[in-house]
Amino acid sequence: MFDLTGDVAVVTGGNGGLGLAFCRGLAKQGAKIAIWGRNEEKNSAAVQELRDMGGDVEAFVCDVTDEGQIDDAFGKTLTRFEKIDSCFANAGGGGYRGMSHLTDRQTWLNTIDLNLMSVVQTWKPVAAHLMERKAPGRLIVTSSVAALVGMGGAAGYSTTKAAVQGLVRALAVELGQAGIRVNAILPGYIET
Template sequence: MMVDLTGRTIVVTGGNSGLGLSMAHGVGRQGAAIAIWSRTKTRNDEALAELREAGIESSAVACDTGDELDVAEAMRETVARYGKVDCLIANAGIASTAPFVDTDLEEWHRVLRTNLDGSFLCTREAARHFVERGEGGSMIVVSSMIARYGGAGQAAYTTSKNGLIGLGRTLAVELAPHGVRVNILIPGWTATAMNTHLREDEKFMRATTRRTPVRRWAEPEEFHEVAAFLADPALTFHTGNEVVVDGGYTIF
């Protein structure tokens, strides 16, 4: 896939592992400079080593995306380094599994703080930068297939991912006059560290694989081209779209 992102700066929240790191590789391979915003410095350093070994210009800011001051400082540092930001991939997220009747308010808030509040803060900071700069931009808001179906024991996670769909749609409408595109990525079952415990459950794997027409889970690397496509500045009319990449799960 030929997408030219040369000269573009792309922020990937939660970009130090899993799907976020894979998308960082995808846009970086097309010429973009990558800025990872994520909490854990050691994992940030490991991700940078991997990206730089692949020849990708990259940097990282140790940022708690659920903290308003951290997010503002991360944008300041990124703009100071690269002069601008062209695209934000709002990917940072955590999971939680517990029966609904046993989910306490603290756990509910912990998940929503990262998944929903964090995406709000990061997209707002990016929107402010795009509007002030006056040259447009783009955002990719990463939701989840679970937002369409729900899942037992996943009340907080599912609610947060549904909220991201609403956030992405609203931003697409509100920011379009500023030349800012906002699309929502809805990935299906993907083999990442976050769901290792699910992949160790043979019954669960059989059930989800049977439900997926391609009869397997995705590998993170399969989102390289998806991220590059969504970040492509040439697609000026593509906004407000929910891009489902799930091996056919949602139509089966």
């Protein structure tokens, strides 16, 4: 459909599920891929699969709720690939399942940190890098249809995915003049 030869893409949570599917598609189109994932074993398996497809890929251990690990993975990605053209902020999770009035403050904060703040912190160095290079780029986040329709028993998840939608709209305006496109993908239930 299109040629991504020469492009470098970061995919958080790219070692499994929807993130690995993104990586497969990117590899098929010729992109170089940096996977940022917490699980070293899953990272290695994803790298092997993508290299077997002919992909130029590297994985870096990174918990996207830890700003220091994000900065470290960003630096290692630049060392390995010299640039970044797109960033798929895909890592996230469902958080606590249960009635919202029974959910304590720390559980809410953990879900916000995983599904919203990790996107903000992941995109910060990438956006700065693109602006410094005066290069067009793409910031993509995996949101969810839960941002639009809500999910009973998963208020934290629905709330954070809706917040990501606001972030996307704001950054699309803020970064658009620099040629940086910001978009969200809103999947429904995916069998992974």
